[in-house]
Amino acid sequence: MKLSNKIKKSFSLKDNNLLKIDSIAKFFIEIKDLEDLKNIQNFTSTKKINFCTLGEGSNVVLPNLLNKVVIKISFNEISIEDNLITVGAGKNWDDFVLWSLDNGYSGLENLSGIPGSIGAAPIQNIGAYGSEVSDFIEEVICFDMESNNLVSFTNEDCNFSYRQSIFQDNDSLIVVKVIFKLTKDFHPNLEYEDLNSLKVEEISPFIIRKHILKIRRAKISDPNEHPNVGSFFKNPIISLDELAKIKQTLPSIKFYSYIDNKVKISAAFLIESLNLKGFVLNNARVSEKHSLVLENKSKKSEDILDLASHIQSSVFDNYNINLEIEPQIF
Ligand SMILES: Cc1cc2nc3c(=O)[nH]c(=O)nc-3n(C[C@H](O)[C@H](O)[C@H](O)COP(=O)(O)OP(=O)(O)OC[C@H]3O[C@@H](n4cnc5c(N)ncnc54)[C@H](O)[C@@H]3O)c2cc1C
Incomplete structure (x- = not known):
């Protein structure tokens, strides 16, 4: 045709x-x-x-x-060469996570239940429960619409960091395949606080997956019932000086150490401190389950974007912190 x-x-x-x-x-x-x-x-x-x-x-x-x-x-094929697994960009991410566990590989279990496709996973370096996809990517194969050719990027070329990669600044690149490096040796990653309750002697990749899927269901509203795109804001990364300032107003703010003497603070904590959990503006609402999730009831984009702007200005006016939007606004 x-x-x-x-x-x-x-x-x-x-x-x-x-x-x-x-x-x-x-x-x-x-x-x-x-x-x-x-x-x-x-x-x-x-x-x-x-x-x-x-x-x-x-x-x-x-x-x-x-x-x-x-x-x-819509390329969906999977091929294996030793511990390198090549996956088509159209394959569903979580189907691949399950496939990897079913085939004896481990590593991706903490990233269970993240919606979306393989091709999008490297774009914002998806992450959850102490893992990021960049920990497992060997190479990303793209079609470059400018040169009309395939181009390959090693993990290092991708310049991955928290919810970031070079692909976000390069519109001409379309991911067609991702090559993952997975191992059959199981090294559980239990650093995330919600996973602390798991008993080390009973742990397997499947048990971690099951536990994470259960937590995700409890914490994040189902997009089929309440249309949403997961976290609407990134966790801000701030200096230790800025942390000290914000602690004067919010002494119990949650923070995690990041590189270069910086810390990542909880955007959800900031939003909740302003009583915005459950807040409704026109046809959009801050989820009752998770304050980073914005739920949409409108057929148009204005309401969700107005709610996001309202949250950003409230956080900025109160704490002098810019909340960066996570999803791509087209
Ligand atoms: C309920 C829920 C929970 C979520 N939880 C998490 C989470 O825990 N962690 C996390 O990191 N994310 C999370 N997300 C966000 C989302 O799942 C990921 O960002 C996912 O990778 C998006 O995949 P997608 O195929 O839907 O991409 P899309 O939303 O369709 O696109 C996202 C971006 O990727 C680009 N893109 C898509 N495919 C390609 C391609 N083949 N080549 C080049 N660019 C491409 C698009 O242009 C766009 O810029 C969540 C979302 C929801 C709805």
Whole structure:
């Protein structure tokens, strides 16, 4: 089939984003074949239109109208060579975590239950319960829309840090495959406080996974019932001087040591200290379960963004701290 016949026009992305915003994309294409990706450049230059990449829409706020070609990668294959496992960008992240445990590998268990695709995992270096995906990535293979070629990035090239990578500043790169380095030797990572209660002698990757899935269900509202994109704000990273200042107002603020004499403080704690848990603004609400999660009831993006701005200005006015938004605002 010709590429132009595979491109859908005026396509509703309502079922392609977890905030359930009824965003209309000018064009939408699901890529199952690398050749189609190579031909998109012709289409975008003829139509004089930009493109953007969408995974499962679990970390995006889409506009009501998206005047772009939206590209969704649907490569799902897994191949193994010794302890290197290559996975297509379209595969669901948590299906891969389960696959890895079923096949005797360990390491990814702490990252169980994170929504989204393999291709998006390196973009913001997904992390939870003391682990980050960058601990397990060997290489990221991208299609570069500028050179129309495949390019490979080693772990070091990706410049990973807390919810960050080079891919966030490089719109021309589309992740097509990720190569993971996993081991069959189990080294449990129990540093996160919620995992302290597990008995070391009974522990297995599956037990950790089960425990984490249970905590996640209890703490984060289900996007199918209350549309949300997980944490809406990153935990701020501040200097020790700034920590000392904030401790004068909030002596019990939670913080974790970070690199270069900096600390990561809890954004949830700041929000809750201002009594914003459960706060409602128009059709958006701060979750009753977790104050970093904003729930959306609107078909449009304005309400959730207004609520986010309200929280940011309240935190800034009270504590002089900028809360950075975690999902990508398109
Ligand atoms: C209930 C809930 C809980 C969550 N918990 C966590 C958590 O614990 N830890 C955490 O880190 N995140 C968490 N998230 C956020 C989210 O799961 C991750 O960011 C995930 O990696 C997004 O995957 P996605 O496929 O949905 O990406 P999308 O939301 O579709 O896209 C996110 C970004 O990645 C880009 N992108 C997507 N695919 C590609 C590709 N193939 N190539 C290049 N760019 C691409 C998009 O352009 C966009 O900028 C949570 C989200 C929800 C809804």
